[in-house]
Amino acid sequence: MIRFEDYVPIVGEAVTDELRLLADRLRGTTVCHVNSTPVGGGVAEILTQMVPLLNQLGVPTEWHVIKGGDRFFAVTKKFHNALHGVSQEITDDDFVVYRSTQEDNLTQLNLDNDIVFVHDPQPAGLIARKAALGNHWIWRCHIDLSDPDPRVWTFLEPLIERYDATVFSAPAFARRLGVRQVLIAPSIDPLSDKNRDLPPETIDAVLTRLQIPRDKPLITQVSRFDRLKDPIGVIEAFRLARAYVDGRLLLVGGSADDDPEGKQVLAEVRERVAGADDVLVLELPPTSHVEINAIQRASTVVLQKSLKEGFGLTVSEALWKGKPVIGSAVGGIPLQIIHRHTGILTHSIEGTAYWIKQLINEPDYARRLGENGREHVCEHFLLTRHLRDYLLLFLSLHYPGKDFIYL
Amino acid sequence: MTTIAREPFRFVTQVVQIELTGLKARTVEELLEHLRVVPPSVIHQHTHRFVSDHQFLSPEPPNDFAYWVTEMLGARQLGEQFAAVDIVRFRSLEDLRAAMIAILDRYLSSAGAVRCAPEGSELHLMKAVSFILPTPYQATTLEDFLHGLKKVSIHSLYHHMFEARLRLEREQNDFSAWLAHSLGETALARAIARLDPYTQTLEGLRRRVAGLVALRLREPAP
Numbered sequence: 001m002i003r004f005e006d007y008v009p010i011v012g013e014a015v016t017d018e019l020r021l022l023a024d025r026l027r028g029t030t031v032c033h034v035n036s037t038p039v040g041g042g043v044a045e046i047l048t049q050m051v052p053l054l055n056q057l058g059v060p061t062e063w064h065v066i067k068g069g070d071r072f073f074a075v076t077k078k079f080h081n082a083l084h085g086v087s088q089e090i091t092d093d094d095f096v097v098y099r100s101t102q103e104d105n106l107t108q109l110n111l112d113n114d115i116v117f118v119h120d121p122q123p124a125g126l127i128a129r130k131a132a133l134g135n136h137w138i139w140r141c142h143i144d145l146s147d148p149d150p151r152v153w154t155f156l157e158p159l160i161e162r163y164d165a166t167v168f169s170a171p172a173f174a175r176r177l178g179v180r181q182v183l184i185a186p187s188i189d190p191l192s193d194k195n196r197d198l199p200p201e202t203i204d205a206v207l208t209r210l211q212i213p214r215d216k217p218l219i220t221q222v223s224r225f226d227r228l229k230d231p232i233g234v235i236e237a238f239r240l241a242r243a244y245v246d247g248r249l250l251l252v253g254g255s256a257d258d259d260p261e262g263k264q265v266l267a268e269v270r271e272r273v274a275g276a277d278d279v280l281v282l283e284l285p286p287t288s289h290v291e292i293n294a295i296q297r298a299s300t301v302v303l304q305k306s307l308k309e310g311f312g313l314t315v316s317e318a319l320w321k322g323k324p325v326i327g328s329a330v331g332g333i334p335l336q337i338i339h340r341h342t343g344i345l346t347h348s349i350e351g352t353a354y355w356i357k358q359l360i361n362e363p364d365y366a367r368r369l370g371e372n373g374r375e376h377v378c379e380h381f382l383l384t385r386h387l388r389d390y391l392l393l394f395l396s397l398h399y400p401g402k403d404f405i406y407l
Numbered sequence: 408m409t410t411i412a413r414e415p416f417r418f419v420t421q422v423v424q425i426e427l428t429g430l431k432a433r434t435v436e437e438l439l440e441h442l443r444v445v446p447p448s449v450i451h452q453h454t455h456r457f458v459s460d461h462q463f464l465s466p467e468p469p470n471d472f473a474y475w476v477t478e479m480l481g482a483r484q485l486g487e488q489f490a491a492v493d494i495v496r497f498r499s500l501e502d503l504r505a506a507m508i509a510i511l512d513r514y515l516s517s518a519g520a521v522r523c524a525p526e527g528s529e530l531h532l533m534k535a536v537s538f539i540l541p542t543p544y545q546a547t548t549l550e551d552f553l554h555g556l557k558k559v560s561i562h563s564l565y566h567h568m569f570e571a572r573l574r575l576e577r578e579q580n581d582f583s584a585w586l587a588h589s590l591g592e593t594a595l596a597r598a599i600a601r602l603d604p605y606t607q608t609l610e611g612l613r614r615r616v617a618g619l620v621a622l623r624l625r626e627p628a629p
Contacts, residue, residue, distance in 0.1 A: 014560050018422065021540060168427060171531030176429035183425040183533060329527040339478050347525050392424045392538055403448050404575070406539045 002049060002191060004056045010190050011384045019384065022391040023057035025407050029394060030113040032062040036076070036122035042186065042310075043119045043142055046386070049189055053387055059394070064109050066123045072101040076122045079156075082149035083121065090151050098155075102126055111135075115394055118163075127162045136397040140167040140184075144310070144331070145175050164397055169311050170332040180400075182393055185335060187386035188316050188377070193289035195320055198297060206294035212250065212280060217300035217360055220250040222292055222318075225266040225283075228308045230328075233349050235272055235279065237305065240353035242278065245360040249279040252295055254286050297321050301359050301366065305352055306330055316381040319343065319373030324366040326355045335380075342376040343369055409548050412589040416581075418544040418555045420563035421570065423535040425452075431529040434521055435480065438472070439511040441532055447500035448534040451574050454494060454503065456535075458569060458605065469605060470494075471530065472507065479528040485514045495603050499576060537570060549590065553620045556582075561609040568604050568612065580604075582616065595623045 008016050033051065035043050047063055054061040068076070075094045082088040102125030111129055117138045118124055130137050139160055145153075145168070160166060161177065167184045168174040174181050188195050207214060219238060223229035231251055238249040251269060253262075266283065273279040284291055296302060302318035302325045309331030316336050318325045325343040327333040337343035344355045359366040379385070399405045428449060432438035442450070453471035469490045477486030488510050497503040524530070542563055544555035556564075567581035577584065579600050587596035598619050604612050 018420075018540070022422070022538075171427055171431070171533060172527065172529070174427045174429055174531075181427040181429060183427050329525060331527070334527060338474075345528070347528075388422065389424065392422060392536075395538065396424060396536060402536070403534070404537050404539060407541075 002052060002189075004053055006191055007384055011378070011382060015384055015388075019057060019388055019391065022388065022395065022407075023054075023059055026059050026391060026394055029115065030060045030062075031115045031117060031394065032064055032111065032113040033117045033119065034064045034066060034109070034111070034123045034126060035119040036066050036068070036073075038065045046186065047119075049383055050387065050390065053383075054390070057387075057391075059391070062113065064111075066101070066105045066126075067108065068101045068105075068122070071097050073122075079121050079152050080143065082152040083143055083145055083156075085144075085147040085149065088149060088152075090149070095155055099125060102128065115397065121156060124156060124159050127159050130162060137163045138165050138167060138393065138397075139163040141173065142169060142186075142310075144170075144173040146172060148175075164400075165393065167393065170335055172331065172334075182389075182396075184386065184389040184393065185332065185381060186311050186313060187381050187383045188313055188320060189383045190320065194293050195317060196293070198290070198293055202290070203294040203297050206291050207298055210282065210291065210295075212282075212295070212298070213248070214298065215248075216278070217245075217247040218250050218295075218298055219247050219301045219303065219356060219360075220252065220295060220299040221303040221305065222252045222296065222314050223304065223306070225253040225262045225269060227261075227265055228306060230305050230307050231265065231269045232272060233307075233352070234303055234305050235269070237303075237349045237352035237356060238279065240350065241356035241360070245357050247278070247300070247356070247360055249273075250282065250295065250299070251280070252282045252284060252292065254284060292317075293321075296323060299323055301326065301356060303352065303356075304328065304333060305346070305349075306333070309333055312336070313381075315343070316377045319370070320377045320381075322367075322370040322374045324359050324369040325373060326352055326359070336376070337373075338376070341369075342373040409550065410590055412547045412585070414585070414589045416546040416552060416555070416585045416589070418542045418546075418559045418563050419539050419566060420542050420560055421537045421539050421566040422562065423537050425533050425535055428532045428534065430532040432532070433524050433529050435476065435482065435485070435511060435515060435518070436521065438476075438530060439508065439515065442504060442508055442511065445532055446534060447504065448574070449532050450500050450504045450507070452533055452535045453530075454492075454507075455569060458565065458609070475524075475530045479524040479530070480522045482514070482518075482522065485510070488514070493603075494573070494605050497573065500573060503573070537566075537574075539566065549586075549592065549620060549624055552582075552586075553617060553624065556613065556617050556620065561613070564609050564613055564616075592623065595619060 033047050037044050051061050051063050075097050078088045106129050112133055115136045119140050120142055124139055127137055161179050163179055165180040165182055167182050169186055221234050269281055296318050302323045304312055304315050304327040306328050311332030315325055315327050315333055326346055327337050329345040329347055337345050339345040346352045430441050432441055456471055473486045473489035476482040492506055542559055544558055546552035546555050571577045571581040572579060583596040583600040586592040599616055602615055
């Protein structure tokens with residue numbers, strides 16, 4: 001169980017004191033989060049960390065998960081893809097299933113907390129209860145809504161506009177709405193196995209066990225084997241750079257056993273690098289958090305050359321470890337990388353190759369980028385900042401339209 | 408003898424929440440179009456975000472507009488003009504808006520081909536909502552003031568030096584106002600008001616203000 005006090009040595013007392021002060025202003029305010037799954041996926045991961053911390057700070061917080069049959073989740077999966085702009089066959093019956101599942105859940109759930117915080121489109125229709133309860137409702141959208149399928153958006157928009165506020169993870173994910181839109185980026189937990197400090201012996205042991213030689217600078221991308229993460233583009237960029245600098249490319253991804261497309265992408269990657277002794281492809285189980293941590297810490301340069309991206313928190317994970325990161329300017333990556341200040345943003349294979357060369361040849365510059373990147377993450381992408389943003393959001397509900405709020 | 412202020416100085420601090428407008432610019436024209444209509448708090452956010460958010464960086468880059476047109480549009484000359492805007496001399500955000508618009512108008516009247524930001528590198532316009540919180544520090548003497556100044560967070564310093572003057576449209580920064588009006592320290596107040604807070608980090612600014620106050624405290628009593 002995470003203890004709030006454990007964050008003091010990492011972020012400092014000024015930050016934790018500020019969180020206590022904000023929570024004090026909310027004392028007695030009750031909150032419930034509603035989403036569609038208790039485990040798996042980023043939302044459940046965030047709520048697992050966030051709900052206990054809010055309770056420890058004296059903000060009584062519950063977490064409800066809506067229930068729905070296979071039919072409902074098939075419909076919401078289609079909605080999800082459609083909101084991402086992927087063409088889907090949506091029928092009138094899909095909307096009927098969505099509405100009836102919301103009504104079923106409204107008979108089961110107690111939503112009379114002061115603030116109801118609804119995550120993603122699956123439970124968004126619960127807003128129907130708002131008028132009867134007279135409490136505050138927030139909708140957090142964890143996906144990119146910039147180019148949604150018009151049919152699904154036309155259905156959802158009137159629901160969303162009944163909320164008191166909406167939350168988006170990145171400016172690029174938002175669209176013009178007739179309701180307040182607050183920017184709250186996701187975060188990494190500095191105490192998790194994936195991000196906590198590791199002693200050099202642990203890093204050495206992990207790399208030895210995984211048979212990763214350290215005779216050359218490691219240039220690493222940690223991502224599942226997915227075309228949108230452009231592993232082939234990474235290999236091409238490395239090959240262009242490799243003509244001028246010495247290094248070893250490390251492509252690390254999760255197991256692709258249960259993902260047919262992932263399996264195919266992995267096979268293509270392996271085929272592309274067959275016989276090359278300066279490229280390693282590593283398939284790790286999803287629980288390999290310490291291994292990923294050690295690999296990131298052992299790397300000289302970290303890449304995130306995605307073609308499309310959600311928020312791309314692997315960038316913050318690497319920056320938190322003080323690593324220079326070259327990332328594509330897609331999704332939430334430009335929030336994490338301020339070009340040439342906290343990392344490098346690129347738009348092409350050639351650009352990525354150019355910057356790999358620069359960062360290998362200029363270790364002092366690479367080190368400065370990494371140091372700036374870690375500071376940037378410390379200030380903006382740690383769990384404590386996320387917690388602060390939630391507390392501010394809750395407080396702001398009492399001051400609609402105000403630019404200055406005196407607490 | 409130590410002078411006691413007529414009114415104590417209460418150090419406050421602030422935290423901000425960012426609100427999105429849903430507006431984004433891909434070109435200089437779009438930026439100009441939006442700058443004409445956005446609320447003043449949007450102008451403030453994009454001219455001050457780097458000051459408050461990136462204390463670990465050197466004073467550069469000075470504002471979002473300069474950064475964006477330089478890095479994303481490759482318009483270095485325009486970026487330099489934005490960077491050179493002397494924000495400290497503006498008394499209101501509307502005046503600052505007019506200056507930014509004039510720079511863009513001039514650029515567009517002489518620019519050749521118009522560049523478009525690559526996908527994913529658009530400028531998204533947003534504003535900050537500031538939450539003002541008390542701190543345990545207050546001062547009735549110059550000695551107390553120096554003590555508080557050294558203790559408060561940089562967000563407190565930011566509020567008293569930046570937000571007070573331009574966003575809250577007080578005539579001067581809070582420190583100079585209190586020193587002059589409550590303590591009669593007009594020369595010290597003027598010296599602090601003359602500092603350009605935009606060309607240094609907040610920690611650098613804290614050191615300079617503290618240095619001026621310490622110097623004044625070392626002066627022999629009349």
